[in-house]
Amino acid sequence: xxxxxxxxxxxxxxxxxxxxxxxxxxxxxxxxxxxxxxxxxxxxxxxxxxxxxxxxxxxxxxxxxxxxxxxxxxxxxxxxxxx
Amino acid sequence: xxxxxxxxxxxxxxxxxxxxxxxxxxxxxxxxxxxxxxxxxxxxxxxxxxxxxxxxxxxxxxxxxxxxxxxxxxxxxxxxxxxxxxxxxxxxxxxxxxxxxxxxxxxxxxxxxxxxxxxxxxxxxxxxxxxxxxxxxxxxxxxxxxxxxxxxxxxxxxxxxxxxxxxxxxxxxxxxxxxxxxxxxxxxxxxxxxxxxxxxxxxxxxxxxxxxxxxxxxxxxxxxxxxxxxxxxxxxxxxxxxxxxxxxxxxxxxxxxxxxxxxxxxxxxxxxxxxxxxxxxxxxxxxxxxxxxxxxxxxxxxxxxxxxxxxxxxxxxxxxxxxxxxxxxxxxxxxxxxxxxxxxxxxxxxxxxxxxxxxxxxxxxxxxxxxxxxxxxxxxxxxxxxxxxxxxxxxxxxxxxxxxxxxxxxxxxxxxxxxxxxxxxxxxxxxxxxxxxxxxxxxxxxxxxxxxxxxxxxxxxxxxxxxxxxxxxxxxxxx
Numbered sequence: 117x118x119x120x121x122x123x124x125x126x127x128x129x130x131x132x133x134x135x136x137x138x139x140x141x142x143x144x145x146x147x148x149x150x151x152x153x154x155x156x157x158x159x160x161x162x163x164x165x166x167x168x169x170x171x172x173x174x175x176x177x178x179x180x181x182x183x184x185x186x187x188x189x190x191x192x193x194x195x196x197x198x199x
Numbered sequence: 200x201x202x203x204x205x206x207x208x209x210x211x212x213x214x215x216x217x218x219x220x221x222x223x224x225x226x227x228x229x230x231x232x233x234x235x236x237x238x239x240x241x242x243x244x245x246x247x248x249x250x251x252x253x254x255x256x257x258x259x260x261x262x263x264x265x266x267x268x269x270x271x272x273x274x275x276x277x278x279x280x281x282x283x284x285x286x287x288x289x290x291x292x293x294x295x296x297x298x299x300x301x302x303x304x305x306x307x308x309x310x311x312x313x314x315x316x317x318x319x320x321x322x323x324x325x326x327x328x329x330x331x332x333x334x335x336x337x338x339x340x341x342x343x344x345x346x347x348x349x350x351x352x353x354x355x356x357x358x359x360x361x362x363x364x365x366x367x368x369x370x371x372x373x374x375x376x377x378x379x380x381x382x383x384x385x386x387x388x389x390x391x392x393x394x395x396x397x398x399x400x401x402x403x404x405x406x407x408x409x410x411x412x413x414x415x416x417x418x419x420x421x422x423x424x425x426x427x428x429x430x431x432x433x434x435x436x437x438x439x440x441x442x443x444x445x446x447x448x449x450x451x452x453x454x455x456x457x458x459x460x461x462x463x464x465x466x467x468x469x470x471x472x473x474x475x476x477x478x479x480x481x482x483x484x485x486x487x488x489x490x491x492x493x494x495x496x497x498x499x500x501x502x503x504x505x506x507x508x509x510x511x512x513x514x515x516x517x518x519x520x521x522x523x524x525x526x527x528x529x530x531x532x533x534x535x536x537x538x539x540x541x542x543x544x545x546x547x548x549x550x551x552x553x554x555x556x557x558x559x560x561x562x563x564x565x566x567x568x569x570x571x572x573x574x575x576x577x578x579x580x581x582x583x584x585x586x587x588x589x590x591x592x593x594x595x596x597x598x599x600x601x602x603x604x605x606x607x608x609x610x611x612x613x614x615x616x617x618x619x620x621x622x623x624x625x626x627x628x629x630x631x632x633x634x635x636x637x638x639x640x641x642x643x644x645x646x647x648x649x650x651x652x653x654x655x656x657x658x659x660x661x662x663x664x665x666x667x668x669x670x671x672x673x674x675x676x677x678x
Contacts, residue, residue, distance in 0.1 A: 141330045142226055146366035148399060148427030153361050153416050153444045153452075160448035
């Protein structure tokens with residue numbers, strides 16, 4: 117069972133990896149290394165997506181604060197005008 | 200490192216034979232040939248396109264200028280004719296004074312080499328160039344500065360390519376360094392027995408659970424080790440797909456490894472015996488000064504180009520040899536703590552001094568494919584002069600090697616040199632014999648001189664300590 121799972125993992129990973137690296141392939145990179153790199157690539161991808169969404173969330177709050185401050189500033193300046 | 204001005208290969212009758220370097224067969228993209236003492240490299244058609252791309256990228260001059268890569272010059276193929284087959288290009292590199300193997304490097308040396316390897320990748324990637332491998336044997340030392348010697352490792356990079364050399368980098372650099380950094384065990388003995396390095400699965404099996412939780416250890420050692428056991432034949436049945444290893448992830452991995460490796464320190468619990476030697480040795484400063492002066496004078500008079508300092512400790516007398524005018528000194532010692540100090544010293548004082556690991560009674564042998572791929576110490580090079588200071592009592596008494604054989608070994612190594620004879624009255628020898636029977640009736644100065652005179656002429660000698668230590672400068676008379 118464990119063996120079949122492993123085979124599936126490798127099959128999937130190499131299937132996805134493809135052979136774009138074959139140009140330099142006089143050296144055996146080893147399945148362990150390739151799978152670890154696939155994982156790191158996945159993490160990098162996930163991090164990029166998260167960072168993109170995080171930027172959106174940040175921007176939302178920044179805009180929110182900005183608009184409330186703008187409202188406050190304009191209110192104050194109106195007060196000053198009155199004096 | 201200069202390339203000779205005369206680049207045309209002569210065709211006189213005394214023309215030396217062209218022979219392939221037995222250590223350069225792995226990459227079919229090219230090969231190293233010896234033409235007498237000159238080092239030539241072929242570039243075969245299969246590697247020509249990548250070669251052209253890298254030449255056009257401008258990377259090579261940048262790396263050479265920074266001292267990271269050995270210089271190259273182009274030769275005409277016609278000059279060598281059929282000897283190099285159907286090569287596309289022929290290059291010449293300057294010959295290095297000494298080729299060392301990673302199992303002879305101290306921890307600091309392997310660490311410096313690892314950082315160079317990573318820096319090469321990072322620099323190359325800026326110009327869309329990568330390296331086809333990450334073998335430690337592609338790095339050599341000038342003093343303690345590592346320099347990369349394999350021009351053909353540089354290949355065109357395309358975004359998304361996997362790092363083909365990752366596993367090799369871990370086996371040949373990272374894992375051996377971790378052995379000392381995590382366990383305090385020097386890499387040299389294991390590496391020498393296993394010239395391809397230390398496997399991730401092997402190192403992983405030694406790690407206690409708490410050390411496996413570090414993200415870097417987990418990915419580079421533990422996971423790589425366990426996933427390596429998966430059958431790759433299943434993987435090769437797979438059809439080309441779409442997942443890539445993006446450049447940003449590649450660079451992040453390289454930077455992560457660089458920061459990690461630069462921070463590694465040997466995990467030795469206490470200083471080694473010889474690290475403390477300079478402070479606790481049995482002779483006084485004035486005596487050490489007399490020795491230094493003798494060495495400096497010997498070198499300035501006999502003018503050797505390369506000096507081997509056998510039992511160099513932290514390098515006091517290697518420095519004296521350099522002050523006397525030696526172009527470079529290779530220091531050998533078996534104490535890892537002393538070697539690390541010697542390495543740091545050579546680096547901070549910018550010395551042409553390379554400290555290497557050597558057990559005098561068991562030097563590196565001929566090994567690897569055909570027992571010719573990684574040559575043993577004797578087959579690799581000879582010195583112009585040898586220094587053996589405070590050494591022979593350790594070999595003759597601690598290791599029971601007959602005095603005459605120690606002298607022969609040293610006089611074979613170089614045509615001249617300096618040997619220090621340490622008599623039985625010296626406190627260091629008294630210490631060596633304290634717990635054992637004295638089975639060395641012939642260990643005395645008279646017998647030593649007799650052995651030396653069988654092989655060499657004694658040029659000069661000088662007693663340098665109150666205990667009767669004596670230096671002998673010799674010139675070999677037999678070959």
